[in-house]
Amino acid sequence: MAGLTLRDVGKSYGGLSVMSGLELDIHDGEFLVLVGPSGCGKSTLLRMIAGLEEITDGTIAIEDTIVNDLPASKRELSMVFQSYALYPHMSVRKNLAFGLQNMKMTKAEVARRVDEAARVLQIEELLERKPRQLSGGQKQRVAIGRAIVREPKLFLFDEPLSNLDAELRVQMRVELASLYAKLGTTMIYVTHDQVEAMTMASRIVVLRKGTIEQVGTPQELYTRPANLFVAGFIGSPK
Ligand code: ADP
Ligand code: MG
Numbered sequence: 001m002a003g004l005t006l007r008d009v010g011k012s013y014g015g016l017s018v019m020s021g022l023e024l025d026i027h028d029g030e031f032l033v034l035v036g037p038s039g040c041g042k043s044t045l046l047r048m049i050a051g052l053e054e055i056t057d058g059t060i061a062i063e064d065t066i067v068n069d070l071p072a073s074k075r076e077l078s079m080v081f082q083s084y085a086l087y088p089h090m091s092v093r094k095n096l097a098f099g100l101q102n103m104k105m106t107k108a109e110v111a112r113r114v115d116e117a118a119r120v121l122q123i124e125e126l127l128e129r130k131p132r133q134l135s136g137g138q139k140q141r142v143a144i145g146r147a148i149v150r151e152p153k154l155f156l157f158d159e160p161l162s163n164l165d166a167e168l169r170v171q172m173r174v175e176l177a178s179l180y181a182k183l184g185t186t187m188i189y190v191t192h193d194q195v196e197a198m199t200m201a202s203r204i205v206v207l208r209k210g211t212i213e214q215v216g217t218p219q220e221l222y223t224r225p226a227n228l229f230v231a232g233f234i235g236s237p238k
Helices: 042-050 092-098 107-120 136-148 166-183 194-200 218-223 228-234
Strands: 002-013 016-027 031-035 057-062 077-080 154-158 186-190 203-208 211-216
Touching (some): 002 042, 002 186, 016 211, 042 186, 136 166, 166 194, 194 228, 203 218, 203 228
Parallel strands (some): 154 186
């Protein structure tokens, strides 16, 4: 059964179409990677799934329930942004707990989840620091931690590693892969990095100008790209 289904999904801004006719079944527990050139609609698609952007046409369903009109706070998912989006005046501990503010939960449960996320991401020593006292990689760990504390069924990542230097990106990629292995939750992951896409994905979706060019496993896209555009993007021999 599909965890998430997109049927004929389209998006317009002020009457100008940027996406149309998107059909996609995202399976429970898969690591789906979205790739495509800048401006092709990757962030827009994630934001529609998250409920941060109105869906102009079609339907998005989570576990068979159409969520078009469900507010973001009621969707059982977490999104991690490229820009970290941490609150500068709050400690790391408070930033982590902030992810839970809309969920009715005891203080003890909040503390348990914050401690657990800090342990998983190895940021226990940083809990009392402010974001300005953290390195880029540490900030991104906190941003991921804030997503984890919600214990969502679905994670949305919008180029989470693109602000990090190459060495740290490799390290974080390994950490994200092990996090995925541990949690087993569905991941939708946007990246510009072909190595990230090829090594982390269960399946890759190649987007171009708001439509899907091809969906397949890394192996399928590499060995049987549907066209030159996909071949160019995936880096297979032309
Ligand atoms: P990507 O994340 O793949 O780089 P985006 O989803 O950000 O692409 O953008 C897809 C298209 O939608 C682009 O043409 C962009 O200019 C347009 N777009 C995105 N957000 C807005 C907005 N708030 N208003 C108008 N156009 C937008
Ligand atoms: Mg984007």
